[in-house]
Amino acid sequence: MQRMADYISVDDGLVDCEVYSAAVYERELESVFGRSWLFLGHEGQLVRRGDYVTTWMGETPVIVLRSMDDVVRAYLNTCATRQVTLLPYDAGHAEVIVCPAHRLGHDTTGSPVSGQAVEPGHECLVPVARVETYGKLIFGCLSDDSPTLRESLGDATWYLDNYLLRENIGGLQLVPGVQRYTMPGNWKLLAENFAGDDYHVAITHASVLAVRAQGIEPRLNNSPGKGVGANLSVATGFQTGVPHGFLEVRIGEEFFEHDLMRAQSIGPEAAEWVRTRRDAVDQNLPDLAVKPYSFHVANLFPTLSIIGNGTSMEAVGLLVWHPRGPHQTSVTQLCLVDAGAPPALQRQMVWALTHQQSAAGVFAPDDHENFERLAENTRTFEARRVPFNYEMGLSGEGVDVRPPEWQDPRWPGLVLPRFTEMIQRDFYRYWRSLMDR
Amino acid sequence: MVDMELTAAATAFLNEEAALLDDHLLDGWLGLLCNDVRYVMPSTAIMPAEAADARERRNALRWGSFGDDDRDMHFWLYDEDYSSLNMRVRRLDTGMAHAELPESMTNHVVSNVIAGQDPLDSELIRVRSKFMVHVVRHENNENTFVGSRWDKLRRTDDGLRLAWRYIELAHPVLPRTISIFF
Numbered sequence: 001m002q003r004m005a006d007y008i009s010v011d012d013g014l015v016d017c018e019v020y021s022a023a024v025y026e027r028e029l030e031s032v033f034g035r036s037w038l039f040l041g042h043e044g045q046l047v048r049r050g051d052y053v054t055t056w057m058g059e060t061p062v063i064v065l066r067s068m069d070d071v072v073r074a075y076l077n078t079c080a081t082r083q084v085t086l087l088p089y090d091a092g093h094a095e096v097i098v099c100p101a102h103r104l105g106h107d108t109t110g111s112p113v114s115g116q117a118v119e120p121g122h123e124c125l126v127p128v129a130r131v132e133t134y135g136k137l138i139f140g141c142l143s144d145d146s147p148t149l150r151e152s153l154g155d156a157t158w159y160l161d162n163y164l165l166r167e168n169i170g171g172l173q174l175v176p177g178v179q180r181y182t183m184p185g186n187w188k189l190l191a192e193n194f195a196g197d198d199y200h201v202a203i204t205h206a207s208v209l210a211v212r213a214q215g216i217e218p219r220l221n222n223s224p225g226k227g228v229g230a231n232l233s234v235a236t237g238f239q240t241g242v243p244h245g246f247l248e249v250r251i252g253e254e255f256f257e258h259d260l261m262r263a264q265s266i267g268p269e270a271a272e273w274v275r276t277r278r279d280a281v282d283q284n285l286p287d288l289a290v291k292p293y294s295f296h297v298a299n300l301f302p303t304l305s306i307i308g309n310g311t312s313m314e315a316v317g318l319l320v321w322h323p324r325g326p327h328q329t330s331v332t333q334l335c336l337v338d339a340g341a342p343p344a345l346q347r348q349m350v351w352a353l354t355h356q357q358s359a360a361g362v363f364a365p366d367d368h369e370n371f372e373r374l375a376e377n378t379r380t381f382e383a384r385r386v387p388f389n390y391e392m393g394l395s396g397e398g399v400d401v402r403p404p405e406w407q408d409p410r411w412p413g414l415v416l417p418r419f420t421e422m423i424q425r426d427f428y429r430y431w432r433s434l435m436d437r
Numbered sequence: 438m439v440d441m442e443l444t445a446a447a448t449a450f451l452n453e454e455a456a457l458l459d460d461h462l463l464d465g466w467l468g469l470l471c472n473d474v475r476y477v478m479p480s481t482a483i484m485p486a487e488a489a490d491a492r493e494r495r496n497a498l499r500w501g502s503f504g505d506d507d508r509d510m511h512f513w514l515y516d517e518d519y520s521s522l523n524m525r526v527r528r529l530d531t532g533m534a535h536a537e538l539p540e541s542m543t544n545h546v547v548s549n550v551i552a553g554q555d556p557l558d559s560e561l562i563r564v565r566s567k568f569m570v571h572v573v574r575h576e577n578n579e580n581t582f583v584g585s586r587w588d589k590l591r592r593t594d595d596g597l598r599l600a601w602r603y604i605e606l607a608h609p610v611l612p613r614t615i616s617i618f619f
């Protein structure tokens with residue numbers, strides 16, 4: 001196969017449709033999904049020893065569990081002898097994992113316990129090479145020799161610690177209910193949409209902005225509106241590491257004040273929580289003169305997207321893009337709220353995520369429509385002659401837009417204008433380097 | 438619980454509702470809902486067989502009894518009241534809701550209707566039904582949603598109106614995102 005460098009010209013912001021083809025897809029399952037840290041779940045799904053969930057790493061089915069010795073572990077959800085699926089449920093509780101074909105059983109630490117005797121090293125249960133957690137987020141990597149999770153997250157941890165996980169005020173709590181749904185389109189298009197495409201929001205989702213303006217549903221009015229404060233984008237790992245993108249990084253008192261106003265209509269405890277949440281950031285970062293209030297959307301390379309995090313009025317959605325062929329993606333979506341928030345505010349948070357970025361929300365189906373309209377078209381011969389254009393902001397490549405008084409080495413990441421395709425260019429740069437490695 | 442007369446009346450109501458949805462007459466559809474309607478659809482998971490008490494709780498929830506779990510949080514696909522359903526219809530009305538431009542061609546096929554008097558409230562009848570909703574978008578994107586519904590219809594001066602709907606889809610992984618009603 002040709003090198004991806006022939007198809008992706010980052011300097012010109014051009015990406016050939018070939019990168020969404022079946023031939024490239026087969027290779028990226030190994031080169032990208034076989035080497036990257038992939039999101040497996042949240043520790044809130046594994047409360048007791050023996051609790052498990054099943055998910056995928058790329059197309060590979062896996063089991064994620066809390067073993068009887070209280071360690072988060074992951075295994076392929078297929079027996080090594082015949083590739084039979086071991087656990088057919090989405091979630092459950094198991095102290096022994098038994099292969100249904102030949103009844104070979106293993107305990108939760110991976111040791112054979114019953115059935116046919118096997119030579120050491122021929123165990124039926126294959127562990128995922130590496131499993132690590134970051135703030136209750138569980139990640140796995142199928143390769144032994146790629147960078148550690150911390151190295152891969154890089155400066156993204158600053159944004160996750162201060163603006164997502166908030167462990168100093170109790171952290172996040174998983175809300176019961178997992179959504180799984182099918183979206184058309186290559187997984188990369190969905191991931192980079194969350195990593196770097198704030199530009200589509202006002203256009204693709206114009207109907208939501210219009211209905212907000214009608215004011216008929218106050219639970220939907222979660223942002224102070226246009227022309228308020230600063231909405232910026234941030235790239236971490238830019239040109240040097242694993243690329244993660246953060247969108248609607250919000251700076252300005254207005255965002256806090258709008259949250260406070262909305263919270264006051266829910267009750268005094270809700271308003272108090274909004275202050276607690278703001279103060280927690282201030283305590284974490286006391287010396288920064290100017291600091292973000294929040295970020296709203298992000299993608300951690302390759303396939304963990306985050307949304308809803310920009311206000312105290314919406315729950316956090318964690319969306320994982322599981323590839324299902326070159327033109328289809330299966331989404332797993334979790335919902336999390338601030339564990340310390342009062343119940344009335346938690347309910348507002350869940351309402352807002354459910355009704356916005358979720359399978360039957362008012363945002364996701366409009367994104368679906370875009371991807372449905374483009375997915376098949378990328379297959380045509382003519383499409384291959386017209387590369388996708390990602391040249392927005394090309395003249396400012398690598399330039400941080402913070403004014404001098406905002407500059408501070410303790411605030412990492414490359415801060416960018418709200419509307420730019422720089423993060424997407426960097427996404428394809430890094431993807432290309434994995435493919436051409 | 439089956440009552441032939443109520444089953445006939447409920448079937449007529451559900452067929453009228455399906456026609457309004459398929460004709461995209463959504464204000465007419467809203468008119469069939471009670472002001473205090475609850476319209477909910479959890480996601481479907483493949484789980485080990487439930488213990489008897491869990492099965493009983495699920496059955497109670499299907500008929501609208503949250504029990505002690507009333508205030509428990511859940512991340513559902515639809516968790517609607519009249520105001521949020523109206524918001525969804527107003528969004529489609531803006532003429533800018535991509536997902537329904539052009540409008541999806543839908544065919545709601547409703548079947549297996551069983552109706553009877555609600556044991557707790559003389560104004561309500563309980564109706565179970567099955568549905569298949571065939572959705573076509575553009576030339577060749579076709580999906581079929583299959584599921585069951587547990588409805589409570591209220592007798593009013595204007596006829597039957599929907600007070601409660603619990604929808605259970607038979608799709609552990611949804612075939613597409615959802616911009617239609619069931």
Ligand SMILES: [Fe+2]
Nearest residue numbers: 201204363367
């Ligand atoms: Fe979008």
